[in-house]
Amino acid sequence: MKSFSRYILGGFLIFSFAQCGSSQQYAGQDEIPFRFGEIAIENWTRENSKETGINLFFPLENDVDTVIDSVHFRGRIVHPEKIKRGSYVVYVARFMNKQEPGDVIMHADPKKESINQPPVIIKRSPFELSPYEAVVSFMVNGETKYYKVSGIKETTSIVYPDKTKN
Secondary structure, three states, X not given: OHHHHHHXXXXXXXXXXXXXHHOOOEOOOOOOOOOEOOOEEXXXXXXXXXXXXXXXXXXXXXXXXXXXXXXXXXXXXXXXXXXXXXXXXXXXXXXXXXXXXXXXXXXXXXXXXXXXXXXXXXXXXXXXXXXOOEEEEEXXXXXXXXXXXXXXXXXXXXXXXXXXXX
């Protein structure tokens, strides 16, 4: 009888720890305080440069006080920018693609090495998503909620003019 109770206790412990990994729950459709319009991906490049990236647009159909805290997309996390023009509100998540490092100066004089650029640290997302899915995090009553968005449409790519041109 003791061995049977140990199996029961062991099974209970295994199942209780298995629930720890699923602590980030997605908010349901009726739990989010906002409604999104058509969410779009815009790939972009800068003319005469190696700068590239992706802009992810989240237009809101209703203006609410809830602030989108972060966007998880293609394994990365960014804090979106809120753009408001009249009654039109859109959140833009800007993802810069990794740039190749420039020349690194190695010198005995630390003053000459101080002009080296530090590496860019990219935050990694804990969510596993398809390339056309994103997770939006927002705060409600001091609690972080997550909402998964699927079926994001890709628009035409944009080439921005060079920054150095007048």
